[in-house]
Amino acid sequence: MSDFVIHKGQRPAGGFARHYGAATEQVTFSPSKPTKVMLADGREGQGSCLGCGNAPCMEKHPSELALAGELEAYPGDPSLDVCPTQVITWDAASSAATVDANACIGCGLCVARCPYGAISLQAGRTAAIATGDPDGLVVAKGGQAEHPKPTRTGTLAKLNAPAAAAIPETVGSLPDAKSVLLVRNLLHEIGMNARVRRRGDTNMRIDAVGYARSNRPFVAEIELSNAVIENPRALLEDVAILHARYGYVVADIDPVSIILSLPNLRSEYYQVIRDIENVLGVRCRTVTVGAMVALLWTCSRLDGFEGDAFIIGAGGADLAANLGMHEGVLHEPYPGAFRPAK
Ligand code: SF4
Ligand code: SF4
Known part of the structure; x- marks a missing residue:
């Protein structure tokens, strides 16, 4: 059984442990820097884990596995896990998600999915979930809300990061x-x-x-x-x-x-x-x-x-x-990723 299922009962059902008090409009990633958010009320700063009951960093919504048309009959893997190594779990003490850095492969999937900019790919190696709030964005306790769909910009890490x-x-x-x-x-x-x-x-x-x-x-x-x-x-x-x-x-x-x-x-x-x-x-x-x-x-x-x-x-x-990327970004991650290995 995956970790998110094991810990699901401890999470705030459908709601949040904390809240920004305004929707996230933009999430900006920078290599080696904490992820930033811009909120609908104009505030901006470092993101922080809001402790989602329904956590996009861990769990897909079943609609993400739906296929239109005839392909809906294709019997696929029903797993809702986001993390392929299942190393994100719920930390009941802090009411936040947490990552086992020793087992994280640094794929970036959870980083890209958090709508609250709480996750960064630390040193281009492993995911790190911020629980501090250095810019004072967290203003409300708990609450119920739909997840926003912010635009995402920037680069999680250099493409040749570890x-x-x-x-x-x-x-x-x-x-x-x-x-x-x-x-x-x-x-x-x-x-x-x-x-x-x-x-x-x-x-x-x-x-x-x-x-x-x-x-x-x-x-x-x-x-x-x-x-x-x-x-x-x-x-x-x-x-x-x-x-x-x-x-x-x-x-x-x-x-x-x-x-x-x-x-x-x-x-x-x-x-x-x-x-x-x-x-x-x-x-x-x-x-x-x-x-x-x-x-x-x-x-x-x-x-x-x-x-x-x-x-x-x-x-x-x-x-x-x-890939449609400019030369400044386009580092081949490993031999054979973009061009035939020698
Ligand atoms: S890391 Fe993001 S998606 Fe995951 S529980 Fe925290 S705020 Fe929600
Ligand atoms: S970056 Fe790490 S914790 Fe996040 S989905 Fe990938 S392996 Fe899992």
Whole structure:
């Protein structure tokens, strides 16, 4: 059972332990600095944990797992956990969320989701939840309210910060179910409506399905080891299933290979992708975990897989061009995140 379920009964049901007294309009992230908020009444300063009963840093709303149209029948993983390693818990003594820094992998998911700017990615390594209130923003006790939807700006951490550089090791050390949850939750936060296969479900072959913001359906194969060569071929099977069982037109489906690192240029991976496009007209896209983390950390969103987005081939394999970030921000987190590893 996940920590948020274990501790849920202690949290203020539907309300807050504390309140700013005004909605959060903007959350601003800066590398190595506490996250700041701007409130609807004009006050601004460092964010602080308000002790949400329904805590977006820990728990997804069930509507986030809903899929429109025929894909709603896809039997995905129902987990509502935000943290793939389940290291955020409720601290009853302080009525606030807390993170076990020893087990946090620094993915940034909880940081990006807190609507009150209470979480920072400390030193680009692990999440830290602020409970102090140095700028005196907390003015009210408790209360009931809907979570605001602030705009988010800035950068959680430099893209080559320690947590990003360590992604190959940290993801590699996660059990399969947790690494897939990481991928699903990253997809959600960068704007994709996604559901992933429950690990161990032998009746379902497709690893993930969903819709881009443009409402085009996608199918995805998730392979976070080096054995990525099967992904393009498996995607063909996925497209066939989505067409035959869910009624989507093949040309309207985007097949996406989600991997940890781009293989080196000699890999047959690129050739297979090219062959599939040349012979069958199916364009497989490739996205790395590092690219998704880069989008999350820079508060960027992915519209979808239109045109040449995330199309790679031998000689032209560079995801940086698809990320829409300026050069000052665009550090490759680890070899293979944006460009083929040497
Ligand atoms: S960290 Fe943010 S989302 Fe989580 S309980 Fe505190 S205020 Fe709420
Ligand atoms: S940064 Fe990621 S691993 Fe760390 S507590 Fe937040 S969601 Fe969990």
